[in-house]
Amino acid sequence: MKKQGLQLDRVVLLGRTYDEYIRSFALQMEQWRGKKVLDVASGVGSFRAEASALGYDVTAADRIYDISPEELAARCATDLDHIIDSVRDLNVYRWDNFYGTPERLRGLRERAYKTFLQDYGRHGDRYVKINLPRLPFRDGDFDLTLVSYLLFVYEDQLSYEFHKESIREIMRVTRGEARIYPTVTFEAEPSKYLAKLGEDLLELSVKVINTDFEFLRNSNNFLKISR
Numbered sequence: 001m002k003k004q005g006l007q008l009d010r011v012v013l014l015g016r017t018y019d020e021y022i023r024s025f026a027l028q029m030e031q032w033r034g035k036k037v038l039d040v041a042s043g044v045g046s047f048r049a050e051a052s053a054l055g056y057d058v059t060a061a062d063r064i065y066d067i068s069p070e071e072l073a074a075r076c077a078t079d080l081d082h083i084i085d086s087v088r089d090l091n092v093y094r095w096d097n098f099y100g101t102p103e104r105l106r107g108l109r110e111r112a113y114k115t116f117l118q119d120y121g122r123h124g125d126r127y128v129k130i131n132l133p134r135l136p137f138r139d140g141d142f143d144l145t146l147v148s149y150l151l152f153v154y155e156d157q158l159s160y161e162f163h164k165e166s167i168r169e170i171m172r173v174t175r176g177e178a179r180i181y182p183t184v185t186f187e188a189e190p191s192k193y194l195a196k197l198g199e200d201l202l203e204l205s206v207k208v209i210n211t212d213f214e215f216l217r218n219s220n221n222f223l224k225i226s227r
């Protein structure tokens with residue numbers, strides 16, 4: 001069957017804002033005040049920058065954090081142009097739920113990466129270079145771990161084993177819960193890995209939690225993992 005979603009040959013450098021994270025993960029941030037939050041595959045998003053300005057303790061982790069701010073700035077701009085042109089006419093996206101227009105989406109993505117770049121330049125120690133499925137943190141270091149737009153959505157590029165090992169590793173470093181968003185692929189279809197993960201990760205509680213946020217169709221839920 002012909003693909004209808006975004007066609008990507010690699011994981012792109014795009015970042016979301018704090019508000020988009022709040023909506024995607026249905027976060028009640030007061031619950032996490034005084035706790036340690038980890039944003040895995042945080043990329044050029046501004047969740048860490050904005051949350052820390054509000055007094056939250058957030059560590060960002062991504063495989064790009066050994067790259068200079070100048071090089072990242074150039075790569076963000078190229079990826080943003082490409083994505084906005086690509087999603088404009090795809091019917092797997094809903095514009096009525098949050099973004100309104102491709103121009104507003106571009107504005108938010110631009111604000112996210114510019115805010116990220118400033119924070120990355122000033123607080124480099126809070127941006128940790130990682131390479132999933134391994135994490136360089138101690139057991140139970142974090143109360144809440146978030147993963148936005150890496151797992152499930154890139155199912156055609158990342159294997160089932162990668163997903164399973166990444167989730168086990170995330171739960172090794174997380175003493176509270178992890179939330180993964182979205183649970184669908186870029187074709188807006190539920191990831192085929194979900195059912196098997198439920199069977200293989202019997203030591204964990206894996207639940208789909210519904211939200212009211214939906215841009216990529218059927219992405220109005222996240223996976224909540226706890227013990």
Ligand SMILES: C[S@@+](CC[C@H](N)C(=O)[O-])C[C@H]1O[C@@H](n2cnc3c(N)ncnc32)[C@H](O)[C@@H]1O
Pocket residue numbers: 011012013014015016017040041042043044045061062063064130131132133147148149150
């Ligand atoms: C589409 S971005 C998502 C950024 C952010 N979480 C958001 O939702 O706006 C995906 C990120 O995953 C990162 N990534 C891809 N493979 C990774 C790996 N094996 N380990 C760590 N980060 C990885 C990329 O560098 C990129 O920044």
